Amino acid sequence: MAQSQIYPILDGSLTGTKISGEHSISPSKVLSPLKIDYSYFLNETTKKRKPSELRELSKLAEKLPPGSIKLGVGVPNVQTFPFKGFEVELASGENIKLNQNELAAALQYLPSIGYTPLINKLKEIQEQYHGVQNWKIKSIMITSGAQEGLAKAVDMCMRQGDCVIMPDPTYTGAIDLFKLYDAEILGIKQDSRGVKVKDLENALLLRKNGNLKIPKLIYLNPTASNPCGNTISTYRKREIYRLACEYNFLILEDDPYYYLNFENKNPISFMSLDTEGRVLRFDSLSKIMSSGLRIGFVTGPSNLLRQMEYHMSTSSMHTSSLSQVLVYKLLSRWDNEGLISHFMRVKEFYKHKRDYMLQTVKKYLSDLAEWQDPCGGMFLWLKVIGLSDTRRLVTSRCLEKNVIFAPGYALAIDTKKPSPFIRISFSIASPSEVDLGISLLADAIREELQLS
Numbered sequence: 001m002a003q004s005q006i007y008p009i010l011d012g013s014l015t016g017t018k019i020s021g022e023h024s025i026s027p028s029k030v031l032s033p034l035k036i037d038y039s040y041f042l043n044e045t046t047k048k049r050k051p052s053e054l055r056e057l058s059k060l061a062e063k064l065p066p067g068s069i070k071l072g073v074g075v076p077n078v079q080t081f082p083f084k085g086f087e088v089e090l091a092s093g094e095n096i097k098l099n100q101n102e103l104a105a106a107l108q109y110l111p112s113i114g115y116t117p118l119i120n121k122l123k124e125i126q127e128q129y130h131g132v133q134n135w136k137i138k139s140i141m142i143t144s145g146a147q148e149g150l151a152k153a154v155d156m157c158m159r160q161g162d163c164v165i166m167p168d169p170t171y172t173g174a175i176d177l178f179k180l181y182d183a184e185i186l187g188i189k190q191d192s193r194g195v196k197v198k199d200l201e202n203a204l205l206l207r208k209n210g211n212l213k214i215p216k217l218i219y220l221n222p223t224a225s226n227p228c229g230n231t232i233s234t235y236r237k238r239e240i241y242r243l244a245c246e247y248n249f250l251i252l253e254d255d256p257y258y259y260l261n262f263e264n265k266n267p268i269s270f271m272s273l274d275t276e277g278r279v280l281r282f283d284s285l286s287k288i289m290s291s292g293l294r295i296g297f298v299t300g301p302s303n304l305l306r307q308m309e310y311h312m313s314t315s316s317m318h319t320s321s322l323s324q325v326l327v328y329k330l331l332s333r334w335d336n337e338g339l340i341s342h343f344m345r346v347k348e349f350y351k352h353k354r355d356y357m358l359q360t361v362k363k364y365l366s367d368l369a370e371w372q373d374p375c376g377g378m379f380l381w382l383k384v385i386g387l388s389d390t391r392r393l394v395t396s397r398c399l400e401k402n403v404i405f406a407p408g409y410a411l412a413i414d415t416k417k418p419s420p421f422i423r424i425s426f427s428i429a430s431p432s433e434v435d436l437g438i439s440l441l442a443d444a445i446r447e448e449l450q451l452s
């Protein structure tokens with residue numbers, strides 16, 4: 001699905017500093033009638049960020065012809081490192097071995113946006129799932145998980161007391177980032193098809209009519225969300241995108257469960273709907289390859305990613321080189337078909353687990369709770385009937401029975417409010433553990449209902 005994607009630019013770099021080189025994110029050269037002023041979204045700290053002079057110099061050094069004498073590059077000599085080779089065994093029984101050049105890259109500093117061969121592979125994957133992208137004005141930066149990308153995006157935009165929009169409940173790792181800025185969070189209710197767009201529109205209209213601050217960001221976890229297990233419908237995504245254009249906000253599309261969607265069709269992403277350059281999309285390999293490798297990636301307008309790159313260059317400098325090179329090798333080994341069949345395998349694994357969980361909650365909880373079948377991911381969001389708050393049930397009664405759930409209040413924007421919900425994860429428990437755990441939950445609910 002090809003999209004005509006025309007993004008606006010600021011003329012020149014946001015910081016007024018010119019950068020160049022294949023490893024950095026260059027300012028877009030494409031002009032568009034839709035001129036987003038990205039500086040509107042940036043806070044004061046971000047506006048002060050500049051490329052590091054030395055890092056820029058080392059990018060130039062990389063372009064020198066072979067044999068050039070590198071006396072200005074401040075990196076350690078890989079010959080002194082205690083590693084001679086690197087080989088891993090895959091679950092399939094095959095091996096992956098790094099050659100000398102790959103090993104040198106895996107042990108050395110990398111450009112802040114990431115390992116170029118991996119970025120190129122990820123660009124191919126993004127186009128396959130989200131349509132043709134204009135890489136002259138869009139970029140990818142590799143991050144230590146989606147979480148780092150999110151944190152950098154929040155740090156790029158938020159000012160103290162800014163207003164943001166989020167589904168309620170939602171991923172606590174995102175809520176906590178915004179709370180650091182004392183954000184005024186507009187929590188939007190959800191149903192099985194994601195955030196309720198009418199509620200969102202009304203909330204925005206109220207703010208506009210009341211002359212209140214209009215949010216600059218909406219955070220969404222669109223596929224098989226944590227904790228609700230719902231996927232935002234394409235219709236609602238289009239409506240949210242329309243509101244983003246009308247009210248001028250950016251969409252943070254945090255989508256780590258995209259490849260764990262159990263429905264037949266891949267969801268249409270916000271990124272694939274983005275004609276104005278308003279979407280920062282956060283992908284993650286945590287749920288599909290390894291959470292410990294810490295590989296995520298942000299895709300979005302270069303004008304924004306460049307600011308995140310500057311931040312990266314003064315914080316962790318870059319995501320682990322070893323992880324990046326290893327993932328690149330794996331993706332190269334698999335090719336497209338191998339990758340898709342891996343995705344299918346993982347998806348089937350979790351679907352099976354979801355089905356077993358649903359069968360078990362039906363068996364033990366049909367008269368005690370209600371829920372919607374999760375359409376992907378790892379979570380079942382369950383409402384206990386007749387209980388206004390699950391706090392004591394989860395944090396005391398279930399713990400006494402040696403079974404752990406996540407209480408609903410902990411995933412709400414306002415954690416002080418009572419919540420009748422429980423998040424149950426079906427990712428790691430075995431069938432017998434699910435059976436015992438859910439029957440114990442049923443006992444605990446009955447005991448709790450007698451007291452309340």
Ligand SMILES: Cc1ncc(COP(=O)(O)O)c(C=O)c1O
Nearest residue numbers: 145146147171221226284286296
């Ligand atoms: C919605 C959501 N976003 C982001 C993350 C963080 O993922 P990563 O391991 O890629 O940092 C998680 C992890 O649980 C999550 O559920």
